[in-house]
Structures are given as structure tokens and as C-alpha cells.
Amino acid sequence: MVEVSDVQFGYDGREVFSGLNLRIPRGKVTVVMGPSGCGKSTLLSFIGGRLRPGKGSVRFDGDEVPYGAGERLYAMRRNMGMLFQSSALLTDLTVFENVAFPLREQTDLPESLIRILVLMKLELVGLRGARELLPSSLSGGMARRVALARAIVLDPAMIMYDEPFVGLDPISMGVIVKLIRELNDALGLTSIVVTHDVREGCSIADYVYLLGNGQVIGHGPPEEVMQSEQPETRQFMQGLPDGPVGYHYPAEDYLADLRGPG
Amino acid sequence: MPWIQQLGRTGIDFVSRLGHAVVFLLHALSGAFRCLPRFDLVVQQLYSIGVLTVLIILVSGFFVGMVLGMQGYYQLVNFSAESSLGLVVALFLVRELGPVLAALLFAGRAGSALTAEIGLMKATEQLSAMEMMAVDPMKRVIGPRFVAGIIALPLLAAMMSAIGILGGYLMGHGQFGVDSGVYWSSMNEGVDLVDDVLNGIIKSIVFGFVVTWIALFEGYDAIPTSEGVSRATTRTVVTSSLAVLGGDFILTALMFGGL
Numbered sequence: 001m002v003e004v005s006d007v008q009f010g011y012d013g014r015e016v017f018s019g020l021n022l023r024i025p026r027g028k029v030t031v032v033m034g035p036s037g038c039g040k041s042t043l044l045s046f047i048g049g050r051l052r053p054g055k056g057s058v059r060f061d062g063d064e065v066p067y068g069a070g071e072r073l074y075a076m077r078r079n080m081g082m083l084f085q086s087s088a089l090l091t092d093l094t095v096f097e098n099v100a101f102p103l104r105e106q107t108d109l110p111e112s113l114i115r116i117l118v119l120m121k122l123e124l125v126g127l128r129g130a131r132e133l134l135p136s137s138l139s140g141g142m143a144r145r146v147a148l149a150r151a152i153v154l155d156p157a158m159i160m161y162d163e164p165f166v167g168l169d170p171i172s173m174g175v176i177v178k179l180i181r182e183l184n185d186a187l188g189l190t191s192i193v194v195t196h197d198v199r200e201g202c203s204i205a206d207y208v209y210l211l212g213n214g215q216v217i218g219h220g221p222p223e224e225v226m227q228s229e230q231p232e233t234r235q236f237m238q239g240l241p242d243g244p245v246g247y248h249y250p251a252e253d254y255l256a257d258l259r260g261p262g
Numbered sequence: 263m264p265w266i267q268q269l270g271r272t273g274i275d276f277v278s279r280l281g282h283a284v285v286f287l288l289h290a291l292s293g294a295f296r297c298l299p300r301f302d303l304v305v306q307q308l309y310s311i312g313v314l315t316v317l318i319i320l321v322s323g324f325f326v327g328m329v330l331g332m333q334g335y336y337q338l339v340n341f342s343a344e345s346s347l348g349l350v351v352a353l354f355l356v357r358e359l360g361p362v363l364a365a366l367l368f369a370g371r372a373g374s375a376l377t378a379e380i381g382l383m384k385a386t387e388q389l390s391a392m393e394m395m396a397v398d399p400m401k402r403v404i405g406p407r408f409v410a411g412i413i414a415l416p417l418l419a420a421m422m423s424a425i426g427i428l429g430g431y432l433m434g435h436g437q438f439g440v441d442s443g444v445y446w447s448s449m450n451e452g453v454d455l456v457d458d459v460l461n462g463i464i465k466s467i468v469f470g471f472v473v474t475w476i477a478l479f480e481g482y483d484a485i486p487t488s489e490g491v492s493r494a495t496t497r498t499v500v501t502s503s504l505a506v507l508g509g510d511f512i513l514t515a516l517m518f519g520g521l
Contacts, residue, residue: 048394074396081394088391105397150395 001026001158001190002047007056009042016042018214020056024158029184029191031201031222034211035236040194041085043211044160047192048082049073061157078106081151081159085166087143089135089150095122096131099150106154121149125179141172148179158190159183165197173200180204198237202226210236279483286479293398293405303406304413311372311407312414316421318367323355323422326363327429330354334430335438344438348445349452351430352423356453356462357518360423362510365469368415369502373477376407377498380481381491389482404478411474412467419466461517465510472509473502 002024009017016039024030032040045051046058052067059065061079066072089098099118103109109117122128125145135143144164151159161180165173181204184191195201202208202222210218210225210233218225218233226237235243251257297303334350380403383389389399427449434440453459477498484494 050390050393074398077394077396082391084387084391086387088387090388090391091386102395102397105395105402147391154395 001061002192003057003059004043004046005057005059007046007053007058009039009046009051009054015214017053020211020215022209022216022219024190024192025207026190027184027188028206029181029193029204030207030209031193031195031205032209032211033194033196033198033201033236036196038211039214040196040211041162044082044162044192044194047160048080049076078154079157081154081156083144083147083151083159083161083164085163087135087140087147089138089143089147091135093135094131095127095133095135095138095146098135098146099153102150102154117153118149121153122146124152124183125149126175139172141168141175144168144172144176145179148176148183152183152187152189155187156189158192161191161193161195163195164193165195165200177204198239212236282483283475283479286482287475289400290404290408290475290478293400293402294408295405296398296401297405297409300406303402304409307406307410308414311376311410312417315368315371315414315418318371319364319418319422320425322363322367323360323425324429326359326422327351327355327426327431328433330359330426331430331433332437335434335440339438344434344440345444346448346452347430347434347440348427348447348449351434352427352449352453353458355423355426355430356458358462358510358514360419360426361462361466361469362506364419364422364466365415365473365506366503368411368418368470369473369477369506370499372411372414373473373498373502374495376411376474376477377481377484377495378491380404380407380478381484381486381494384482384484385486385488385491404482407478408474411477412470415470415473416463416466419462419469423462457518461513464517465513468509468513469506472505476502476505 004020004022007017007020008015020039020043022032032043034040042051046053047060047065049065049067057064060076063076066076090101093101096118099121100114103114103117119128119131122131125148127142127145127149130138130142130146135146138146164176164180168176177200180191180193183189193201193204202225205222208219208222208225209216212232218228218230220228225233228234228237232244234240330351331347334347334354335344338344338347338350380389383403389403392399392402431442431445434445435442480494480498480501481491484490
């Protein structure tokens with residue numbers, strides 16, 4: 001579904017990707033993991049056409065992502081949904097209007113049909129009864145479920161989740177984990193989940209990519225990646241405080257630093 | 263020589279930012295034209311940036327008119343020319359104070375609100391979400407606000423001038439006993455529809471364009487943090503106030519100065 005080939009990217013003199021290669025299989029839940037700041041969300045920006053890689057290519061459904069190409073890019077985006085970490089609900093619209101927003105903007109469907117479609121999607125995420133609430137009245141978990149309903153309301157072929165588990169209580173997290181898996185299977189979606197939550201990520205993944213040092217440092221089915229002996233992979237998957245990714249931020253010698261310049 | 267470096271950097275930053283603002287303007291104008299078929303979006307914005315600014319405009323305009331009536335009378339009566347009070351008040355308001363003060367108040371009330379709204383939409387990824395839903399924020403968010411700003415300010419300036427003239431009348435007639443008929447007829451004879459009223463309207467259209475452009479650009483360009491949005495809001499008020507006052511000088515010179 002998505003092919004990322006030899007992507008290189010950096011900014012402010014910092015290299016984020018130094019030849020990234022990965023393939024997202026159709027119809028599966030692919031989880032992309034890695035420590036904070038390793039470029040996971042940047043990868044989603046490349047796939048969604050919001051950011052252009054310095055070198056390399058990104059293909060979606062066989063076609064090169066048309067960066068900066070207005071209408072062609074929008075045509076491609078109509079086939080993909082995205083769930084943002086902040087949910088990104090439109091704060092002046094009710095839950096119902098938020099989910100109806102893509103339908104009103106992208107289609108000429110009659111109001112009666114829009115109502116049915118929105119209620120169906122809200123029922124899927126369990127929030128049909130919250131349709132009249134404003135986003136400010138929702139908990140973090142509810143807001144993310146509304147955003148999920150909005151992301152699937154146009155029935156896209158693929159959906160991208162940017163850190164969907166961050167800041168949720170265990171119940172809300174369980175609900176989101178269940179929804180990602182069930183929606184993927186029931187609607188025949190392709191899902192890309194970007195997260196640093198190992199347990200939740202592995203529980204729904206068909207395939208895992210682990211990013212680090214600007215490249216893929218491990219990939220495979222979740223059980224395989226969990227048991228990897230490769231040091232970087234092992235450190236991340238088992239949450240070890242020290243290892244190839246050092247505990248200390250690079251600094252001058254400790255004793256010399258304490259003694260000071262004098 | 264660090265100060266030369268600093269000067270150069272400031273100059274480059276200014277030109278670069280101006281370039282960004284012009285590119286933004288082109289996108290915003292394109293969005294404004296494309297949003298016109300959905301005029302309901304413009305009407306919504308007319309309410310939030312226009313109607314909600316009416317009260318502050320009317321109250322301010324009334325006080326300004328009363329002050330003009332008072333000061334005008336005190337000066338004119340020295341030359342036994344108090345019969346021209348209506349004309350003086352009207353010309354001050356229609357040519358200058360109506361468009362300029364309305365624009366300054368508009369920048370403070372509606373401009374700052376626009377910047378904060380767009381900046382927060384950016385900070386909370388609402389604009390990014392729209393782009394990912396294949397909805398162009400320039401057409402859906404920026405365009406309607408731009409059109410509404412350009413429509414709203416001339417109407418607000420007209421209201422300010424009208425209420426100011428009324429305030430001047432209340433002071434002139436009620437307080438100082440200037441004849442009611444003389445007050446209105448001097449205005450009727452002395453105020454020219456093209457030279458005075460039309461030029462005032464042109465000024466307020468230009469100010470509406472500039473203030474809305476600055477407010478929207480600052481919001482769209484804001485660093486997406488609470489501090490970034492706060493700074494952008496301040497910049498909107500400061501920059502648009504300076505632009506209005508500087509622009510007023512240029513427009514006045516062109517319209518009335520024979521330049």
C-alpha cells in the first residue's frame with residue numbers, strides 16, 4: 001500500500017532519516033515504533049504529503065505522492081484518513097458536525113443521508129449519544145474516538161494514527177486499541193500506527209517497524225521483534241534505561257565539569 | 263562588528279517575512295475568491311468579526327463625536343463661526359477619524375481575535391487536520407475571514423461617523439445651543455459625496471484589507487505554542503495600528519494633498 005524508498009531528510013543541521021526503507025502491506029495493521037524524536041510522525045507527514053523528503057521516494061497505492069500538487073494531492077488524501085495526537089477536532093463544531101465535516105466539504109450528499117452516515121460512524125465508536133456535545137466537553141479518549149469516526153467517515157483505504165495511546169487512561173486506551181484492530185478488519189482498511197507504547201502497539205500489530213538512528217533497526221511480526229537480540233531493538237522493546245541509546249546526554253567530563261573553569 | 267551583523271540579520275528577516283506575507287496574501291486572495299460561492303461562511307464571519315465589534319464602535323464613536331462637538335465649538339465661537347460646527351464635525355469624522363479610529367478599534371477587537379483563533383487552530387492541528395481531509399484551509403478558513411474583514415470595516419467606519427455626527431449634534435445643539443437646522447444644513451452643503459464620503463469609504467476598505475491581511479498572516483505564521491500565539495496577537499495589534507496610521511498619511515496625501 002505504501003512504499004518508502006531510500007528516504008533522506010534533515011533540518012537545522014540534524015539528520016532525521018539517512019536512507020529509510022519500509023513497506024506497509026495492504027489490509028494489515030503496521031505499527032511503527034521508536035523513541036521520541038526518531039522521526040515517526042515525520043514519516044506520516046511524508047506519506048500524507050505534508051512534508052517533502054529531501055531525497056528518496058514515497059509511493060501510495062502505486063503512485064508517487066504528489067508533493068505540493070494541490071488538487072492531485074487532495075485527491076490522494078481523500079483516500080486516506082488521519083488521527084492526530086491532539087485529535088484536532090474543530091472546536092466550534094459539535095461532535096456531529098465534526099464527523100459530518102468531511103462529508104459536507106467533499107460530497108453533495110443530501111442532509112438525510114449525511115445524518116445516517118454520521119450516526120453509523122458514531123455508533124461504531126460508541127458515541128452516538130454524544131452527538132450534540134462540543135469538543136470542550138469531551139474527555140481525551142472520547143475526543144480521539146470522535147476524531148476516529150471523522151477519519152473513517154469517507155471510507156478511506158488507509159488510516160494513519162499518530163500516537164493514538166498518548167495521555168489516555170487504561171479504559172480509554174483499551175477502547176482505542178480495540179477500535180483500531182476491529183475497524184481495520186471490519187472495514188478492510190490498511191492501518192499505520194505510530195507509537196512508542198510497546199505493549200499496546202504489539203498487541204494490535206500484524207507487522208512492526210522499529211526506527212532508530214535515521215533508519216529501520218528492526219522489523220517483522222511483533223513476537224519476532226520482541227525476541228530480537230539486536231542491541232538497539234532489545235533496549236527499546238524491553239525499556240532498558242541504558243544501552244546503545246545512552247542514558248546521558250553527551251557532555252564534557254563529569255569531574256572536570258564539577259571543578260568548573262577555574 | 264556584531265551590530266552590523268545584527269542589522270543585516272534584522273533586514274534579511276524583515277524582507278523574508280514580508281515575502282512570506284505576500285505569498286500568503288496571494289493564497290488568501292485565491293481562497294477568498296473560491297469561498298464566495300459559499301457565502302454562508304462569509305456571513306458567519308461577518309457576525310463574529312463585524313457584528314460583535316459594533317458596540318465598541320458605537321460607544322467610541324459617540325464619545326469622539328461629543329469631544330469634536332465641544333472642541334469644535336470652543337474654537338469656532340472665537341470667530342463667530344459656530345454655524346459651521348456640523349460641517350467641521352462631519353468632515354473630521356468622514357474623512358479621517360471614522361475610518362482611522364474604526365480601523366484601530368477593529369485591529370484591537372477583531373484583528374487580535376482572528377490571530378488568536380487561527381494561531382490556536384494551527385497549534386491544535388486543526389488546520390493540518392483539514393489539509394489531511396483534503397479541505398483547503400485557505401478556502402475554508404482564511405478566505406471567508408478575509409472577505410468578511412473587507413466588508414465589515416467600511417460598514418463599521420460608516421457607523422462610527424454617523425454616531426459621531428450625532429454625538430457632535432447633541433453637544434452643539436443640546437449644550438451650546440447651535441441651531442439644529444444650521445448644524446445639519448452646513449453639513450449638507452459642505453460635505454461632498456465623492457471628495458469626502460467616497461474617499462473615506464476607500465480608506466476604510468484599504469484599512470479593512472490591510473488589518474485583516476496582517477491579522478490572518480500573523481495567526482497563520484504563529485509559532486504553534488501559547489507563547490507564539492500570544493506574541494503573534496501582540497504583533498497584529500502593533501503592526502496593523504502602525505500600518506493604519508502610516509497608510510492614512512499616504513492616502514490622505516494622495517486624496518486631499520494633490521500628490
